[in-house]
Amino acid sequence: MNRVNIAVLGLGTVGQGVIMLLKKQKEEMKKATGCEICLKRCLEKFITKKLDVELEPGVLTDHWSEVLNDPEIQIVIETIGGIEPARTYILQALRAGKNVVTANKDLLAACGQELFKAAAEAHKDLYYEASVGGAIPLVGPLRQSLAASHLSQVMGIVNGTTNYILTRMEREGRAFDDILQDAMNLGYSEADPSADIEGYDAARKMAILATLAFHSQVTINDVYVEGISRVDLEDIRSARRLGYAVKLLGIARLDRQLIEVRVHPALIPLDHPLASVHDNMNAILVNGRDLGDSMFYGVGAGRLPSASAILGDVAAIARNIKNDCEGRLNLLDRRERAIKPMQDVETRFFLRLVLADRPGVLAQIAEVLGNHGVSLARVLQTNLREGDAELVLVTHGVRDGDMQLALTEISGLAATREIVTVLRVEGLE
């Protein structure tokens, strides 16, 4: 039986999960790979930290060199997170001829190209299934079964915390802050929830997925991001009345040779497959020219789902080592496609405005919108308190830049009390 030695870097939640699961799945790993997977080293800065797992004597170290310079270690699993020292460790490991598994979306979304290049030069494997969608097999299919397909769009719900918050706001009619607190208590969100709430976690995942789908470098800086902190209960209720759910969507689309990539809250029709993705679930729709649509759905995070995804990668690499074909999936050809500026992105909009309730105001708004090429698909008007009316509009498709100009003009009208909400609408033909 071949023996493959591995090291785990960083004994946080996921790192320890990998060690637990490796013990539990020893037999399955052996049967799936024909190799015995041995945990030779664990690197942890806080070497006296209390652990949930028991390690063999001599396995724990706080010296990176004891991993890097050990020629017997063939796979390094990076679960430290963040940019440094993870970046340096991964680059050095690859250059030393080791294969790498990482779940580090921050790093991949910031410096993916540098890592992929290092893996390709070393002819070693760099696998990262756990970086997007937890245990949902998504990175694997995009790198393999779908690699030669012509993909046109990847769209989905890729952050569990925000989906949990939006689902409960809708279901219970409770306010954002209230439910955020619950999410934090349940451990669905980090101590600092801003990466979730402001959309950065989703944006990192979309950068990784867009890179994979379109074989072109997309980083976190290329992604247009809006979070959900300004979505209020009344938006959700109005959307529902019009037949829509509000979701934080990630969208990556290839429009001729330009890549459109963005994360923002959006209305989607209630009968859209993504509208029934509730609670902390994730779902990603992949559309291809001749492929039809495929959707991948499941739990997007958590210790054991992430650890399962990592062990799936370890098993694949072990098989590659045994067959001497590491580096087989490193991308051979990279296209350099430009990112479409957000102002050129065309979407429908949902607007909620408070206006002076007097004759001719609706006509005035419609005229300003029309002057900027915005035509209306639906209009709902409700009288509010004395003298004010609420106008809810859904537009047809319009360039983002044109809509921003129209909004500036609307905000300057004497009749405009407030532009309460500006949300995009997706998932309609």
Next chain:
Amino acid sequence: MNRVNIAVLGLGTVGQGVIMLLKKQKEEMKKATGCEICLKRCLEKFITKKLDVELEPGVLTDHWSEVLNDPEIQIVIETIGGIEPARTYILQALRAGKNVVTANKDLLAACGQELFKAAAEAHKDLYYEASVGGAIPLVGPLRQSLAASHLSQVMGIVNGTTNYILTRMEREGRAFDDILQDAMNLGYSEADPSADIEGYDAARKMAILATLAFHSQVTINDVYVEGISRVDLEDIRSARRLGYAVKLLGIARLDRQLIEVRVHPALIPLDHPLASVHDNMNAILVNGRDLGDSMFYGVGAGRLPSASAILGDVAAIARNIKNDCEGRLNLLDRRERAIKPMQDVETRFFLRLVLADRPGVLAQIAEVLGNHGVSLARVLQTNLREGDAELVLVTHGVRDGDMQLALTEISGLAATREIVTVLRVEGLE
């Protein structure tokens, strides 16, 4: 640039789709694999048949030996369908050192082991992504990312035709035969629709999925099968009133060391992820011990989706050829797990009975059920025409064998006019 020569066997809908797509996707294939994929031979019995694709001179043949004995052909794509001659061709191709891609679920569900064994002995690849779920990547993830996970259940909607029929019966309140005719006109169903309607197509796919998920031989003969031809509109209406949808489900489950595998119509709660899979869509839920649940959703059939899945397999094999690591995914260890007899399978039931409407009849039914260990979860009674009442029951979990005994006893009661419907209920805790 490496050159990989392929042959397509059988120029039916899918076979011609492969040739079309290969032309269209030539550049993507090159970029994804680093190889040029060349169509060297097409085998077609009816050599004068009118084709939708144009072939280079000399490519078309009706002699299998011209494919088999050509040492330059490295991948054979079998799209003939059925057992023979497909089985013989695939076995001979593998033994001659060729890799094989097939979409043939009939063959895999009947003689999969023989083919897998031949591939393993030859150290060649046998890929079959298109055999289940069209272009939805499902076989690949089960063979790779999920191969070392402990899977407990695979459950899904794996036949588009029957799902289309059930969806439209529910939506439009029209009868089975009526909608079947539409499905045939739309090309969703074969000229002889019985393989779809009676559940055999789904059963073949479940045999393939169960084999993959549980690393143990499961054939079509191991699958308990009931089709949808006896599901009537009133069943769908009653189920809906109770909060359920009726779907043709495939279920493969590992219960300790026994494999439970079956295809039958079943009620599932309306908020279950599979309940919102409509029309001709397919969806497969995979549950694992530490994995959470993942669902794969998409179009399950059709010329181009199937051809896309086949080209994904061709790309993977081309990469394997280039790296000299074919046969890497052939299963190393096979467990021999027994199939659980259907009488030992425990499920809930939905019953619709017509009974004499007189005092004490419900108590009598409940007593017979109770004597066989069946307890009731819900009861709905409706008065019908004079003297008769309809009783709709949902039970708690019960062994299938016990339920059959109870039903025999109920059918013998003086008060029983008719046992109208016996359906299983799935997807509840």
